Amino acid sequence: MTPHLTHEQLCDMVLARSPHPLSSDFAALQNHLAACPSCATELANLRTSLALFREASVSYSHQRQLIQFSNIPARSKTIVQPIYWAAAAILCIAAALPLTLHRQAPSAPASSTSVTQPANPLPSDEALLEEINQEISAPIPSPMRPLADPTAGSAATPSTSSQRN
């Protein structure tokens, strides 16, 4: 037997492909490992390192996967929320636009009705216009007419003092 385990023997031990536990080769390997601290230490270190690598890789990938899962709602939320706001804004504009148009639309017909109003005058308007016409056509405007003599009435009727006398 060589002083130390061969690479293949060590690999087989690491790969858990060592000889059958009941075989003589297995007993020889175990005896060597018990007697050779160098091989035993190397095998133990290698096994430990590989186990650490596996455990860390498994744990890390598991955590990464959880992060990916947890990022989905957060990411979709951050993307979807602005979309909601934009959709809400569009809806508001879409709702306000007909109202605005509706408000603007009667203003044009209103002017046309004012123009066409004389064609269909209302009776009250007719009377008002007639009154205005009369006022305009009067030779002296009503505000400039001389005031009525307040004593005109008193001359005709005797005063109460003379009656007393």
Next chain:
Amino acid sequence: MPAHAAISDVLTATDQAPVTPFDDLASVVSLYEQRIFRFLLVSTRDSDIAQTLTQETFLRAWTSRTSFREDCSISTWLMRIALNLLRDHTRTQRFRFWKRASAAAVDVSDVSEHIPNRDSSLEDRFIAREQLAIIWDAVAQLSQRQRTIFLLRFVEELDLSEIASTTGLPISTVKSHLYRALAIIRARHTSTLKDTL
């Protein structure tokens, strides 16, 4: 987006009774997604690429489900698809460029945070980090095939026959790749630990 979320859209389109195991893709995804993602993550060392390839693996499995003859396990078949996708992906020059530039690239310091503590002392934890870093760096030096076989054996804990079935290589070839990979790792391991300790 995880594979199960992307595939749920596909599943809603099919109301047929399951004929192959992949017709019930939701179950397959829930059972094997973590394993496929893990293998792809440690292979590519990029979580975004690993996620994309995982999704692609299940979509490809579903689209080619009629070719699944059940001559191997679902896990092996999925792993074979993942391996082909990985090979196609890593062949491209773009992958090499983006791997250097990617923000999702995995660093050994990220992984070493996940070393089990087991109430160990500070010194033990430092040694454990060193040991992990040695293996991490050594794995990066392996050839593509050696790395794949190494990861299938030491992370996924597949038997040599399962690795042979997944990679389509004879068991003897798988074994010799493992010996070579372990020789590189052992050399790095021995020299670095001697320098450290």
